[in-house]
Amino acid sequence: MLINEWFFEDDMPLAVAIKVKGSLYSRKSKYQKIEILDSIAMGKVMLLDNKVMVSEKDEFYYHETITHPALSIHSNPKKIMVIGGGDGGTVREVLKYKTVDEVELVEIDEEVITVSKKYFPEVACELDSPKLKIKLNDAIEYIKSAKENTYDVILCDSTDPEGFAAGLISKEFYKNAGKALKENGIYICQSGSLLIQEKEFKISLENMRTAFKYVDAMVSIVPTYPGCVWSFLIASNSPVDRKIKNMPGGKTKYWNEGIHEKLFAKPEWLKEKYFSLQVAK
Amino acid sequence: MLINEWFFEDDMPLAVAIKVKGSLYSRKSKYQKIEILDSIAMGKVMLLDNKVMVSEKDEFYYHETITHPALSIHSNPKKIMVIGGGDGGTVREVLKYKTVDEVELVEIDEEVITVSKKYFPEVACELDSPKLKIKLNDAIEYIKSAKENTYDVILCDSTDPEGFAAGLISKEFYKNAGKALKENGIYICQSGSLLIQEKEFKISLENMRTAFKYVDAMVSIVPTYPGCVWSFLIASNSPVDRKIKNMPGGKTKYWNEGIHEKLFAKPEWLKEKYFSLQVAK
DSSP states (O other), X not given: OEETTEEOOOSSSEEEEEEEEEEEEEEEOSSSEEEEEEESSSOEEEEETTEEXXXXXXXXXXXXXXXXHHHHHSSSOOEEEEEEOTTSHHHHHHTTSTTOOEEEEEOSOHHHHHHHHHHOTTTSTTTTOTTEEXXXXXXXXXXXXXXXXXXXXXXXXXXXXXXXXXXXXXXHHXXXXXXXXXXXXXXXXXXXXXXXXXXXXXXXXXXXXXXXXXXXXXEEEOTTSTTOEEEEEEEESSOOOOSOOOOOSSOOSSOOHHHHHHHTOXXXXXXXXXXXXXXOO | OEETTEEOOXXXXXXXXXXXXXXXXXXXXXXXXXXXXXXXXXXXXXXXXXXXXXXXXXXXXXXXXXXXXXXXXXXXXXXXXXXXXXXXXXXXXXXXXXXXXXXXXXXXXXXXXXXXXXXXXXXXXTTTOTTEEEEOSOHHXXXXXXXXXXXXXXXXXXXXXXXXXXXXXXXXXXXXXXXXXXXXXXXXXXXXXXXXXXHHHHHHHHHHHHHOSEEEEEEEEOTTSTTOEEEEEEEESSOOOOSOOOOOSSOOSSOOHHHHHHHHOOOHHHHHHHSSSOOOO
């Protein structure tokens, strides 16, 4: 909803209100409405179907949390799949690892990529990298036919599990992701606000536990997402050793060795409710 | 601002929007406007001068962060001062420590206490404790005349440093707090959003560094405060050893040993900007 120069998502009863100066772009692509707002505190903000995807000022909290915990604990990440993430922020972080020699970006909507390059050059800065292969596909179909035992890390940087993205939290999807990963491969995804999307978090967690042997949650902050206490799930079929084995080559703004361990610390209520028993199958 | 059933603070360019069912109470006290909204996602919400002070659903993030890091690392916290905090949430957490035998609550506005007891019984549940002494005073004056070398922990659970609370981040105030503390005493306060109140955070930090030998920052989450990445400052004239020495007697919802360490981990940008040098004078 845009009212009196304030934008906020109005489909849930808690939201982040952002004061805007105007709209820079607004167009319906084949899949969704893409809009760019110019805001006072957060710089440019991209909305997909009226939901904040990325803001210039705080995007690094999200992109660094979805990338570094998984890439840094993998012993030798070379081949990576990024699902969604057409803005390029996750690809930018992934390519900070010198070991990485190929990233597949599976984005359904080409216009997200085009618009990001134009309005968010600092986020989209690696979208022309020779190491990047852009696959304009529905990730649900793509992962079904992906070659088994192929990827070191799969990062699901998707919109909320609604509409065309609903299947991204199904048991079948996670099973296919598990097959596409190498034996010591790691899957990581954003799993919503712990304040107002606990239902979706629970479904993701339970489905993931049927598909992977090891599942853990991280708690981070995404200031412009509603309910800002943001969860991420990390899974593997090999035991997940959280020790950092690989440092990113480039600078980070949020993540560091101190933050790394702390992302896995859980509020007492979350620990008691979902992580009181050993999660291995 | 209350518009189309949504409330959000509109004095800064980023806010939390809360969908409300109605207003349960609204009255101007001698010091400020006190209002209680009934919201869909966050339960009852108390506003002071149109700023969110406390919401039923997320108050524990704030109250546990301002209390447990300081009380748990003190070897023997007995005499405590709470500044502001008329809702009672901080007092509730402080009284979970069996060592504590006296808490002074220095709240300027008696009506905050009265309204909290009526609308937030679970937050205000210790406001009639025999261990509690309520001092209806301006904390800035109170601490000036406080007996030296008296308190084990002082917790400043105040509103933003504006209006009658502006003096709570001055050098003089911190110096007086330092004098009122015992030699190994600990001072802790909320210090605003790192996203949109960095200026205030910087002033607090710099002033505190002139008054205390050791100053450190913690980063926590307050989902209903604007810019939700919330800072707290902790200071002492003795070296601050973060090791937990004392566990609260009662249950917590957020804080635990894992979260304790997490609170002291700093985003890379914050570390580089304000904590790259040893902070001791």
